[in-house]
Amino acid sequence: MWSSDLKVAEIIAVGSELLLGGRTDTNSVFLADLLAQQGIEVRFKSVVGDSVEDIGVVVKQAACRADLVLLTGGLGPTVDDLTREAVARVTGRPLRQRVQALRAIKASLASRGGTPTSFQLRQAAIPAGARVLPNPAGIAPGFALEWRGCLVIVLPGVPHEAKQLFTEVVLPMLAEKVGLREPADRRILHTFGLTESAVDQRLRSLFTQGKHIRLGVLASPLGVTISLTSWGQSLGGSGSSGPRKAATGQDRLVEKIRRRLHGYIFAEGQDSMEEVIGRTLTARGLTLSLAESCTGGLIVHRLTQVPGSSAYVERGVVCYSNRAKMELLGVKEKDLMNYGAVSSQVAGAMARGIRSRSRTDLGLSVTGIAGPSGGSPQKPVGLVYVGLATGRGCFTQEYRFHGDRSFIKLRASQGALDVVRRWLPVGIAKGK
Amino acid sequence: MWSSDLKVAEIIAVGSELLLGGRTDTNSVFLADLLAQQGIEVRFKSVVGDSVEDIGVVVKQAACRADLVLLTGGLGPTVDDLTREAVARVTGRPLRQRVQALRAIKASLASRGGTPTSFQLRQAAIPAGARVLPNPAGIAPGFALEWRGCLVIVLPGVPHEAKQLFTEVVLPMLAEKVGLREPADRRILHTFGLTESAVDQRLRSLFTQGKHIRLGVLASPLGVTISLTSWGQSLGGSGSSGPRKAATGQDRLVEKIRRRLHGYIFAEGQDSMEEVIGRTLTARGLTLSLAESCTGGLIVHRLTQVPGSSAYVERGVVCYSNRAKMELLGVKEKDLMNYGAVSSQVAGAMARGIRSRSRTDLGLSVTGIAGPSGGSPQKPVGLVYVGLATGRGCFTQEYRFHGDRSFIKLRASQGALDVVRRWLPVGIAKGK
Structure with missing residues (x-):
């Protein structure tokens, strides 16, 4: 036809x-x-x-x-x-x-x-x-x-x-x-924690190596994504050696990128952060509970977009008010008074509180200032603390994000999930 | 230039x-x-x-x-x-x-x-x-x-x-x-609860009345949106009477549409459901707490996208497990056994539980089956119950949605907020 x-x-x-x-x-x-x-x-x-x-x-x-x-x-x-x-x-x-x-x-x-x-x-x-x-x-x-x-x-x-x-x-x-045609060979690597310019500087010397490979670097609130694409039909020009050659070149290039961005790559291909974490939790039989303040439920919403997430997401609480933080998580009033709701100390207390009350393996917390109001010179809009409570102790992480309310919420949700990702391989084991 | x-x-x-x-x-x-x-x-x-x-x-x-x-x-x-x-x-x-x-x-x-x-x-x-x-x-x-x-x-x-x-x-x-030009006169009416065909049938006889007005009807998980647009410059053809005439015609048309879709219009213009509800709660000094199961935190996330929402969203809990429903909301084990977690009875108990524990004016709950698994012939994927607890009693609403997991989550979140919207004017008052 x-x-x-x-x-x-x-x-x-x-x-x-x-x-x-x-x-x-x-x-x-x-x-x-x-x-x-x-x-x-x-x-x-x-x-x-x-x-x-x-x-x-x-x-x-x-x-x-x-x-x-x-x-x-x-x-x-x-x-x-x-x-x-x-x-x-x-x-x-x-x-x-x-x-x-x-x-x-x-x-x-x-x-x-x-x-x-x-x-x-x-x-x-x-x-x-x-x-x-x-x-x-x-x-x-x-x-x-x-x-x-x-x-x-x-x-x-x-x-x-x-x-x-x-x-x-x-x-x-x-x-x-x-008929079936050779698919485009497309590789995608998702990073979190580096700026677009920082990724570019680490990779720039590689960009001339793969002439048949189209490279893309894209920044979003979820991180910086690197894509490599080679098209089967438009490559090489002379017969079937083209695509295969490019594919091998692409493999080598991906390997080099992985080494240069080690520790920052959270997913490859179509995977999202929430899918990667869901699979890891499932594989290790771990359960997770959440205590969110400034992210307002976005983290538990993202995690529960993944089918089957009810197996590892035990519960989540959104504690906007100090009263809710005390009642639902056992955060002490004196910590809220001394350090403020947006502090490393309160993030830690929230994570420990949700973990112990829900009796899950992990407790993840976020507290911060999403804006547009509520900031101060000492604690500006975009300041976010993440807490992760595990059987081996409690880690906290400070972030400073720039952008509007929904940008900061999204970036804070990704930053919190990235804390789980980074600690999962080394610091967390079932029942410890 | x-x-x-x-x-x-x-x-x-x-x-x-x-x-x-x-x-x-x-x-x-x-x-x-x-x-x-x-x-x-x-x-x-x-x-x-x-x-x-x-x-x-x-x-x-x-x-x-x-x-x-x-x-x-x-x-x-x-x-x-x-x-x-x-x-x-x-x-x-x-x-x-x-x-x-x-x-x-x-x-x-x-x-x-x-x-x-x-x-x-x-x-x-x-x-x-x-x-x-x-x-x-x-x-x-x-x-x-x-x-x-x-x-x-x-x-x-x-x-x-x-x-x-x-x-x-x-x-x-x-x-x-x-220089300043006459802006396009654009009106948007957002409805929830009617299908695209039902909206079309109610409005069809109006569509020929405004020849200079471009009409649009759009279905999305958030409802059916009707738009009317008239362009200042391309209207009438002869001088300044064109746009003004069209604007008056547009006013009359909007008024007719409002009458024919009475009760289903939840917002106009760029407003979203969460903004409308936020403004109404603020104006009446009411507070809200949420107990979400199948929506997984999406409702509280949407509400907290609105700046200033911390004034009326006291807390939210995401209770995926039966244990969390019992511990955080006081849902009775026998209700979960007799009726199942996805039932009108449990939706009501969740709403009453979150309202009384958080001491807010309103408690809103959702329980349902977002899929893809978990459905049965009696309780198919897409079955959702919403509960709204107020000082005057507790209302529940059953919905049946069709679509994939994220579609059902989104539609269920909108359906739940629509229950609040419909009851706010008549059934709910501060401190009653």
């Missing part, structure tokens, strides 16, 4: 709310990642509003420079859902009520105990000649068609629907049509 | 990590919103990787269809920060070390007690003739230049830096150069 040589993809997110605020496009993140695993590189992304004309402009432009164009959004039942119409117009394929689409919509609604309204039935109108892609997680079906030598695929905008439809329907279709 | 008629803007986010996953572009959301307040409409957004060639392609394309092009990202000190070079090349303005930029970089580092490295000094290289925009919140300065009748502005990628530079430096510059 279409060219079997899909190298370059473009993703188009449709929706005025993506332009005007109220929603950010998250679909393109997992789509780009899944495409990279198929060796298909996303070179551009576009966002466009709910306008038949504007959608047409970006689809045309994408078809000029990409082999695969993925649209998400604008397939709903409301009057501002215009993707079907826009794709029909720009490709010159009029909309047709399709039996397969109708059947899929009715089946999907029946499973939720409903029948389609006349507006929902409009979702069965698909451009002529397009392949209907039934939606396994929702109502609106997607579709795929070939246009100007380019494969155009349209997915719903709801993230879990887009993900499931892409994974279960589109990926097998791509594999069947174009 | 440039055309004083800035109507259409395009935002370009630069960074391979935005294409490949690892980060989503959030800058364009607040930039689009701030531009709309100036009457400037963002019609397109693009995302492009760290490639001099690709950045050039999108800058050229944007300059063809927009009056204002805003780039964010790629101004850092590392080898993959290529925005300066790409803009210099595509516009034909070679990079020059600029005294003003150098001074800004040194001053910014000095305030953090540092001196610039040779790599950081490269950040002072700005295209010839461009206006340097010192960064009030970070190191890398931005810049602005005119090219092909279009104003091109380059900002750093770090969100709080981009926001502060845009607000403090770019907006006054725009106002000074182009």
